[in-house]
Amino acid sequence: MIPLTLAEIVSATGGALHDGDPAAMVTGPVVVDSRLAEPGSLFVAIKGEHTDGHGHASAAVGSGATAVLAARPLGVPAVVVQDPVAGLARLARAVLDRLGDVTVVGVTGSSGKTSTKDLMAAVLETAGPTVSAVGSFNNEIGVPLTVLAADTDTRHLVVEMGARGRGHISYLCEIAPPGIGVVLNVGAAHAGEFGSREATAVAKRELVESLQTDGVAVLNADDPLVLAMAPATAGRVVTFGAAPAADVRAEGIEVDDQGRAAFDLLTPDGAARVRLRLHGPHHVSNALAAAAVAHVLDVPVEQVAQALGEATPRSRWRMEVVERDDGVTVVNDAYNANPESVRAALETVAAMSGGRRSWAVLGEMRELGAAAATEHAKVGTLAVRLGLSRVVAVGDGARGISDAARETAVPGTTYLGEEPVFVSDVDAALTLLRAQVRPGDVVLVKASRAAGLERVAQGLLEAGAPA
Numbered sequence: 001m002i003p004l005t006l007a008e009i010v011s012a013t014g015g016a017l018h019d020g021d022p023a024a025m026v027t028g029p030v031v032v033d034s035r036l037a038e039p040g041s042l043f044v045a046i047k048g049e050h051t052d053g054h055g056h057a058s059a060a061v062g063s064g065a066t067a068v069l070a071a072r073p074l075g076v077p078a079v080v081v082q083d084p085v086a087g088l089a090r091l092a093r094a095v096l097d098r099l100g101d102v103t104v105v106g107v108t109g110s111s112g113k114t115s116t117k118d119l120m121a122a123v124l125e126t127a128g129p130t131v132s133a134v135g136s137f138n139n140e141i142g143v144p145l146t147v148l149a150a151d152t153d154t155r156h157l158v159v160e161m162g163a164r165g166r167g168h169i170s171y172l173c174e175i176a177p178p179g180i181g182v183v184l185n186v187g188a189a190h191a192g193e194f195g196s197r198e199a200t201a202v203a204k205r206e207l208v209e210s211l212q213t214d215g216v217a218v219l220n221a222d223d224p225l226v227l228a229m230a231p232a233t234a235g236r237v238v239t240f241g242a243a244p245a246a247d248v249r250a251e252g253i254e255v256d257d258q259g260r261a262a263f264d265l266l267t268p269d270g271a272a273r274v275r276l277r278l279h280g281p282h283h284v285s286n287a288l289a290a291a292a293v294a295h296v297l298d299v300p301v302e303q304v305a306q307a308l309g310e311a312t313p314r315s316r317w318r319m320e321v322v323e324r325d326d327g328v329t330v331v332n333d334a335y336n337a338n339p340e341s342v343r344a345a346l347e348t349v350a351a352m353s354g355g356r357r358s359w360a361v362l363g364e365m366r367e368l369g370a371a372a373a374t375e376h377a378k379v380g381t382l383a384v385r386l387g388l389s390r391v392v393a394v395g396d397g398a399r400g401i402s403d404a405a406r407e408t409a410v411p412g413t414t415y416l417g418e419e420p421v422f423v424s425d426v427d428a429a430l431t432l433l434r435a436q437v438r439p440g441d442v443v444l445v446k447a448s449r450a451a452g453l454e455r456v457a458q459g460l461l462e463a464g465a466p467a
């Protein structure tokens with residue numbers, strides 16, 4: 001970040017300084033977790049669901065933080081504002097306005113924001129200093145924290161933007177006004193909160209609505225709800241996808257036995273073959289989005305193809321593929337789940353399985369509202385249709401998956417797999433898997449974050465650790 005005095009932070013946030021020296025310097029990082037505070041940090045005290053950051057202010061200062069951004073005086077150097085989250089937003093915007101020639105790339109969509117943001121960073125880093133957060137920093141806290149990591153050298157700032165309702169993305173675009181706004185897809189994720197896919201689209205459209213006339217909307221030509229956003233922007237539109245009309249597109253897609261895709265990247269500037277290291281055909285779309293942004297920023301297509309081909313996962317638990325010593329492959333996609341990402345994961349594992357025995361260990365997909373029953377059933381059916389050997393549904397919310405799988409996998413059909421099963425929790429799943437997974441199997445583990453299935457993936461990996 002750029003160094004700031006407490007006086008400058010006071011003026012950016014509209015706060016009041018307590019117990020501190022106005023000339024004291026904050027040199028970063030800005031943190032919301034006191035355990036991450038370092039000498040020179042600013043600790044932002046946020047009252048969350050479980051903990052109140054105000055209780056950790058002295059620990060942060062003890063670790064060297066210069067000051068705290070807080071809602072009340074705390075007996076340590078503090079910039080006191082009414083609402084620290086809003087103060088953090090104002091600070092980020094003020095800092096961004098002081099940075100020189102930086103292009104903000106905002107990325108939204110129902111699935112793949114983090115994966116695409118990581119791919120974009122990997123590509124743009126080859127063209128100039130690039131800042132993007134590791135992980136899913138996509139809300140009113142994560143976005144300003146990402147902005148504050150930038151400094152005067154930064155040329156590209158890649159910001160993930162999530163929406164759980166109307167007005168959220170507009171708010172994030174005020175903190176970090178994008179020059180390039182990327183919309184990946186509109187799926188069923190959070191449809192329960194929005195009411196429908198169309199309502200979800202309206203919320204995501206705020207990103208392209210925020211663009212100025214010199215901005216560029218990068219839109220997925222394969223998703224009708226995304227393409228329909230084109231008239232909503234004042235900026236130029238660049239499209240990506242498999243659609244022949246897309247400006248940046250993929251042809252000749254091939255998927256290898258590890259589920260990794262290769263494709264010809266065709267852009268208005270030229271073409272190059274891309275071989276992804278990331279697992280899952282859905283990354284073609286994410287890679288095209290990154291390539292479209294690179295095209296807007298004039299990065300040569302060969303350089304884009306190379307960077308895409310070298311990119312490995314940066315953020316955890318998204319299609320993390322780990323091979324155990326006994327040849328069991330664990331695909332840990334336990335970060336989250338919605339119908340589109342489960343489909344993508346099942347297709348990947350089907351591509352990886354070849355003649356191997358394959359498992360789909362699936363937990364609940366949350367936040368689907370009225371669509372929940374149908375969507376869980378569709379997943380169970382799809383897993384069987386794709387020929388996965390064994391479906392394991394974990395936890396009550398996932399019961400619809402094993403029920404539908406069992407109905408689809410009726411004896412006498414072409415399905416050669418084993419009886420789909422339901423287990424009540426993570427421990428039961430681990431017990432089953434420890435007893436029944438055999439060397440050479442491929443095991444997908446996936447659910448919404450709240451289901452905690454990463455414990456299943458971790459447990460499986462421990463089981464395979466050398467004695």
Ligand SMILES: Nc1ncnc2c1ncn2[C@@H]1O[C@H](COP(=O)(O)OP(=O)(O)OP(=O)(O)O)[C@@H](O)[C@H]1O
Nearest residue numbers: 110111112113114115136282319333336340341344
């Ligand atoms: N283009 C895509 N289509 C469908 N699924 C995808 C796509 N890209 C990534 N996924 C899958 O979606 C899941 C979430 O990926 P990722 O974390 O990148 O998305 P996100 O949009 O950032 O999610 P969140 O809303 O939780 O921040 C992973 O299982 C990933 O493999």
Ligand SMILES: [Mg+2]
Nearest residue numbers: 113114136138
């Ligand atoms: Mg994310």
